[in-house]
Structure formats: C-alpha cells, structure tokens
Amino acid sequence: MTQDLLKFNHDKVLVEGLSKEFSAEIEVPGDKSISHRAVMLGSIADGNSRIYNLSVSGDNLATVAAFRKLGVNIKKQNSGGSKKDFIIEGVGFYGLKEPKSVINTANSGTLTRLIAGMLAGNDFFSVLSGDKYLNSRPMRRIIEPLKLMGAKISGRGGDAYTPLAISGGGLQSIFYEVPVPSAQVKSCLMLAALYAEGDTVIYESKATRDHTENLLKFQGYPVGTEDSPSGGSFITVKGRHTGGLNPFEFIIPGDFSSAAFFIVLGILNKNSEITIKNIIINEKRTGLLKALKMMGADVDTVVKGMSPETAGDIKVKYSDSIKGIALPPEIVPDMIDEFPIFAVIASFAEGKTTVTGAKELRVKESDRIKSIVYNLNAIGIDIKELEDGFEINGNPDLKCAGKGLPKKLNSFGDHRIAMSMVIAGLILKNAKLEIKDINCINTSFPEFFDTLNSIIK
Ligand code: S3P
Numbered sequence: 398m399t400q401d402l403l404k405f406n407h408d409k410v411l412v413e414g415l416s417k418e419f420s421a422e423i424e425v426p427g428d429k430s431i432s433h434r435a436v437m438l439g440s441i442a443d444g445n446s447r448i449y450n451l452s453v454s455g456d457n458l459a460t461v462a463a464f465r466k467l468g469v470n471i472k473k474q475n476s477g478g479s480k481k482d483f484i485i486e487g488v489g490f491y492g493l494k495e496p497k498s499v500i501n502t503a504n505s506g507t508l509t510r511l512i513a514g515m516l517a518g519n520d521f522f523s524v525l526s527g528d529k530y531l532n533s534r535p536m537r538r539i540i541e542p543l544k545l546m547g548a549k550i551s552g553r554g555g556d557a558y559t560p561l562a563i564s565g566g567g568l569q570s571i572f573y574e575v576p577v578p579s580a581q582v583k584s585c586l587m588l589a590a591l592y593a594e595g596d597t598v599i600y601e602s603k604a605t606r607d608h609t610e611n612l613l614k615f616q617g618y619p620v621g622t623e624d625s626p627s628g629g630s631f632i633t634v635k636g637r638h639t640g641g642l643n644p645f646e647f648i649i650p651g652d653f654s655s656a657a658f659f660i661v662l663g664i665l666n667k668n669s670e671i672t673i674k675n676i677i678i679n680e681k682r683t684g685l686l687k688a689l690k691m692m693g694a695d696v697d698t699v700v701k702g703m704s705p706e707t708a709g710d711i712k713v714k715y716s717d718s719i720k721g722i723a724l725p726p727e728i729v730p731d732m733i734d735e736f737p738i739f740a741v742i743a744s745f746a747e748g749k750t751t752v753t754g755a756k757e758l759r760v761k762e763s764d765r766i767k768s769i770v771y772n773l774n775a776i777g778i779d780i781k782e783l784e785d786g787f788e789i790n791g792n793p794d795l796k797c798a799g800k801g802l803p804k805k806l807n808s809f810g811d812h813r814i815a816m817s818m819v820i821a822g823l824i825l826k827n828a829k830l831e832i833k834d835i836n837c838i839n840t841s842f843p844e845f846f847d848t849l850n851s852i853i854k
Pocket of ligand 1: 606
C-alpha cells in the first residue's frame with residue numbers, strides 16, 4: 398500500500414512528509430531555454446530542422462505559437478513518435494511574415510525579450526503582450542540597447558513594460574556592455590545583430606548562459622566568443638551574413654533547472670539516492686552543483702555528449718552533514734533560477750547560509766526574494782530578507798518539526814516557488830503544507846507531479 402502524499406484541490410496541493418527512502422533513476426523534460434532558441438533559430442534557418450525532446454511547457458508552446466503566427470510551419474514529426482519531436486520548416490532569414498494580431502508571450506520573459514530582438518530586425522509591424530506577471534517585468538533593459546541599434550520600439554509606461562510595439566528594420570551594429578548579468582538581454586541583442594549592418598560586439602562582465610552562441614555556431618553562423626580575464630565574455634555577431642543559417646538536428650537535453658528539485662530531494666531525504674539522466678551539464682547553468690558541493694553534498698556528474706550542448710547524468714546521494722555556506726556572489730548568475738530550491742536545502746543545513754549579489758531575483762516570475770522569505774517564514778524557518786538576497790539560519794532538526802494545522806503557502810504565480818515548496822513539504826516529515834496557485838507549474842514543467850509520483854509512490 399502506498400501513501401498518497403499529494404492531494405489536489407483545484408489550484409491547490411496539500412503535501413505531506415515523505416517517510417519512504419528511495420533509489421531512483423529519472424529523466425526530466427527538454428531544457429526550456431534551449432527549446433526557445435531551437436524554435437526561434439530553426440524558424441529562420443534555410444530548410445527543415447528536426448528537434449527531439451522539445452519542452453512542451455506553457456512557455457515553450459507560446460514560442461511555437463508565436464512563430465506559427467509569423468508564418469512558420471511547425472509540426473510534430475510523426476504520428477507514432479514522441480509528442481515532443483518536431484519539424485520546423487525554416488523560412489530563411491527574411492521569410493517571417495507580419496503577424497495579423499498581437500503575439501501572446503504568456504508568462505515567458507525569455508520569449509518576450511528574445512523575439513523582440515528578432516522582430517526589431519524584420520521589416521514589419523508587431524505587438525507583444527503577455528500575462529499579468531510578464532506585463533510587470535522590466536523591458537527597458539532591452540528597449541534601450543535596441544534603440545541604440547536604431548530600432549523603432551516602444552513599451553507601456555514610458556518604455557518600461559509590455560505591451561511592446563515594434564516597427565522593425567534598418568538596424569545598425571553597436572558595441573554594448575550589458576549592465577546586468579542577463580542571458581535574455583544578451584540573446585535579444587544577438588538576434589537583432591543578425592539583421593544589423595556590420596558586426597555587433599556585446600560585452601558581459603560576468604558570462605551568462607551561452608545557448609544562443611552555441612546554437613548559432615552549430616548552424617554555421619559567424620559568431621565569435623572570447624573570455625575576458627575577469628570572468629566576462631565578448632560576443633561578436635556578424636550582421637546580415639549572406640550564408641544564412643543552416644537547419645539542424647538536435648536532441649534537446651533535460652532541463653537542469655527542472656532536475657534541481659529532484660537533486661535537492663535526493664540529498665535531503667534520508668538514505669536516498671537519485672540519478673537524473675541526459676541532463677544539460679553546461680557550467681553556466683550548473684552553479685547549484687558547485688554550491689551543493691561546498692555544502693558537503695555527494696554529487697557526481699558523467700558527461701555523455703558534447704554538441705551543441707554538453708549533456709550527461711547527475712547522481713546525488715543523501716547526506717546527513719549538509720552545512721550552510723556564504724555563497725560566492727560570482728556564481729549567482731550560474732544558478733539564477735535555482736534560488737527557490739537552494740533556499741530549501743539551506744533551511745535544513747547546519748548553520749548559516751548567506752546569499753548576496755542576487756538582486757535580479759526581484760524581477761523574475763515573482764519577486765523571488767520576497768516569495769522565498771514569505772513561504773519559509775510560514776514554515777518556521779529562520780530567514781532574513783536582504784536587499785540583494787537572504788540569510789538563513791538552517792537547522793536539520795526542523796525536518797521533524799511541525800504538526801498541527803497545514804501551513805498555508807503561496808506560489809505567487811511563480812512555478813519555481815511552487816515546486817520548491819512541494820519539495821519542502823516532502824522533507825518536513827511531520828508537518829503538512831498547503832500550497833496555493835500551483836497551476837503555474839505548467840509554465841515550465843507540466844510533468845512535475847508525474848515525475849515526483851514515480852519516485853515517492
Ligand atoms: C534565461 C535567462 C535567465 C533565466 C531565465 C531563462 C534564458 O534570465 O532566469 O529563466 O533562457 O536566457 P535573465 O537573462 O533575465 O537573467
């Protein structure tokens with residue numbers, strides 16, 4: 398007889414502590430960041446691209462819908478095959494068509510910011526708008542540099558927010574230093590640079606995820622990358638390259654950010670271990686593994702494939718001596734999406750964990766510093782909000798604290814807060830957590846509860 402630890406009631410879930418020990422091997426869906434880029438760059442390639450294991454999360458389906466609206470034929474590979482294998486009939490560099498209505502970018506900051514760069518280079522009119530969360534996220538960070546390239550783009554609130562209106566074309570190359578570490582801003586400018594006259598050079602003082610660079614190179618497009626001695630990176634993109642972009646075949650590796658929830662569950666749950674197969678192992682994404690090793694976790698990675706992205710298996714084991722750390726601020730961008738789940742492991746570690754230099758967390762799908770502090774406070778964790786991070790006095794004994802009425806938590810519409818709190822609920826052996834607004838999990842990981850049930854049931 399298995400115990401049902403997850404009880405659903407409309408948009409809420411009640412989570413009970415997990416008493417089972419497990420040894421599991423799982424896969425998680427294709428990487429969200431790479432899936433966006435594969436659809437975008439496949440759409441403007443010269444011919445048909447075959448993509449396997451595309452993420453079919455809400456965010457990525459919004460990207461597929463957006464490019465269909467721009468006139469690209471995107472279809473499932475074959476009726477008998479996986480629902481995640483697609484063919485994109487690339488229309489070439491200048492083949493996108495003016496959309497007849499507003500492009501809905503849903504909850505996705507990556508879609509909004511990257512497609513804005515591409516549309517700024519295309520000689521037609523377009524409007525982008527998303528959901529209530531997306532429409533309050535900052536857009537000036539892309540509008541300003543796009544305007545420097547000569548783009549005709551404007552946004553609500555004096556260029557602060559979506560909706561964005563774009564009359565594309567006539568771009569010039571620029572040299573631009575990205576003021577905040579942001580792969581979305583960098584990639585937006587790289588996609589605009591494809592359509593600009595001359596070579597655009599982008600400098601980031603801390604290198605961020607390089608999936609746009611990797612895929613463009615894989616497609617034979619002239620992109621140069623050079624590391625700066627201080628940990629930054631110069632990216633040079635040739636404008637209007639006459640050779641265009643080659644179509645490609647790509648098996649998208651699993652999403653590290655989705656794997657992170659199971660990595661932490663495996664480390665915190667007594668006498669357990671978990672292997673996550675075929676995951677992206679790109680060091681600009683796996684900063685969490687560095688942090689976990691610093692905390693004393695048993696983490697092992699085996700690289701299996703390299704092109705265009707490094708992929709492999711990650712294995713973690715339970716450890717009863719996880720220690721709090723002062724997280725080095727330079728690894729913050731390499732684990733920028735993992736702070737909600739990192740806060741969970743820090744809560745059950747011995748001693749103090751401090752996160753600083755992470756102000757960007759305030760402008761994610763929610764203000765993640767506030768969302769983390771609110772929820773962990775409600776559970777009884779000793780956490781303090783900092784302007785650019787948080788401080789947690791962790792305590793392994795808290796795993797057994799609790800009882801009484803379910804603690805009421807809130808995802809604030811943020812998928813990664815929701816999933817992190819589900820993991821916290823499984824680790825709190827005696828307490829129950831009721832988490833509201835959990836449908837947002839579909840934006841990145843619709844298979845989350847099925848994957849979880851395959852381990853805990
Ligand atoms: C992403 C970049 C990051 C990350 C987001 C995905 C991307 O955002 O938080 O989930 O795919 O480029 P920023 O560029 O705003 O840091």
